[in-house]
Amino acid sequence: MTVQLNKFDNATELNAAFAEEIAQKLTQGIEQNGAASLLVSGGNTPKALFSVLKYKDLDWSKVTIALVDDRWVTLDDPASNETMVRQNLLQENAAAAHFIGMKTSHENAFDAVSTVTTNMQNIQMPFDVVILGMGEDGHTASIFPCCAQLDEGLTTKDLILATEPTTAPHQRMTFSKAALLNSKQLYLHLVGENKEAVLNQVRESNDERKAPINAFLNQDKVPMTIMLATSK
Numbered sequence: 001m002t003v004q005l006n007k008f009d010n011a012t013e014l015n016a017a018f019a020e021e022i023a024q025k026l027t028q029g030i031e032q033n034g035a036a037s038l039l040v041s042g043g044n045t046p047k048a049l050f051s052v053l054k055y056k057d058l059d060w061s062k063v064t065i066a067l068v069d070d071r072w073v074t075l076d077d078p079a080s081n082e083t084m085v086r087q088n089l090l091q092e093n094a095a096a097a098h099f100i101g102m103k104t105s106h107e108n109a110f111d112a113v114s115t116v117t118t119n120m121q122n123i124q125m126p127f128d129v130v131i132l133g134m135g136e137d138g139h140t141a142s143i144f145p146c147c148a149q150l151d152e153g154l155t156t157k158d159l160i161l162a163t164e165p166t167t168a169p170h171q172r173m174t175f176s177k178a179a180l181l182n183s184k185q186l187y188l189h190l191v192g193e194n195k196e197a198v199l200n201q202v203r204e205s206n207d208e209r210k211a212p213i214n215a216f217l218n219q220d221k222v223p224m225t226i227m228l229a230t231s232k
């Protein structure tokens, strides 16, 4: 399937257009099924998008939001993706959305997989919108290249797995490749010249084991749009 590239001069323009497109897809989902689902990424890139998206006028009470991945840290830790979503997206109009977090009270992420799987089975699938990010090592969600769980993340039919990257801190919880491809629309959200350079490198390598984002760029199941702004 062709990957569509939407390139913007700056993040402000990107986030305005992207928030509008996401709102339209969620509204369409609600019209068609009475409810809609949105999976978002963590890290820093989504914060500015969320600051626009949270004001969109749609029936957020019919939207379920979850993360594509989280770091296995407590909610008071600045590395928590859940806390970032609570502070930046689940505010204003979007405060009415239903959020399902990944972090449980289990000390070890690997012990929490079945609980998180059960919780996530409550989300309407296929997901209406999935927004992926990409790390500078080509990881996406928490499917990392340098990780004992790389093959599992790329091949399991399970919804959820725990991972422990060797090149980044914290155990993680993540949706699998198969789960993320059970969606109506995938986006890859990238801001900055570095991310553009990494994107060009990973597309050249064309190897999902070296750069797991390739698993989503090279597939023929779900439409994929790259939303890229070269400057912040």
Ligand SMILES: O=C1O[C@H](COP(=O)(O)O)[C@@H](O)[C@H](O)[C@H]1O
Pocket: 041, 042, 043, 044, 045, 046, 069, 070, 071, 081, 132, 133, 134, 135, 136, 140, 141, 142
């Ligand atoms: O660790 C993670 O990193 C990626 C990329 O984050 P960014 O700060 O470079 O935007 C993110 O997509 C993922 O959700 C997160 O857990």
